Amino acid sequence: MAKDGFDSPKPTDAELKKLIEISRVMTGLDSYFLAPFSYYLQLLQPLYVQVYDLFEEIENISSYDDFRMARTSLFHAAQDYDLTVLGEELLLESADEQSVCL
Numbered sequence: 469m470a471k472d473g474f475d476s477p478k479p480t481d482a483e484l485k486k487l488i489e490i491s492r493v494m495t496g497l498d499s500y501f502l503a504p505f506s507y508y509l510q511l512l513q514p515l516y517v518q519v520y521d522l523f524e525e526i527e528n529i530s531s532y533d534d535f536r537m538a539r540t541s542l543f544h545a546a547q548d549y550d551l552t553v554l555g556e557e558l559l560l561e562s563a564d565e566q567s568v569c570l
Contacts, residue, residue, distance in 0.1 A: 491540075494545050495543055495545075498543075498545055498546075502514065502546070502549065506549065510552055510554050510555070511551065511552060511554060511555035511558065511559065512549045512550070512551060512552065512555060513549065513550045513551070513552050513555075514546035514548075514549055515546055515547055515548040515549065515550060516544070516546055516547060517547045518544070520544070525541075525542060528541060529541055529542060
């Protein structure tokens, strides 16, 4: 049994490949859709469960020899997204107008 009290078997190569592919998709989705709609257009608000500690992250990436691994370790996807006030006004109002027109 593992230290955390759960019986955690070692992941297979197929499971690791699947996890890597999901991570790539999430990184692309975040980079090309969620970041522009949240940080630039202010329509979405990302919600994070964990607090981002810059000093801890710098300490963690200093242990990597490979730049790509260090860059990848800095990416943390948001756990949830919510509409901002502007997002609610633009997106929900236009949805209500479209449903009335139908």
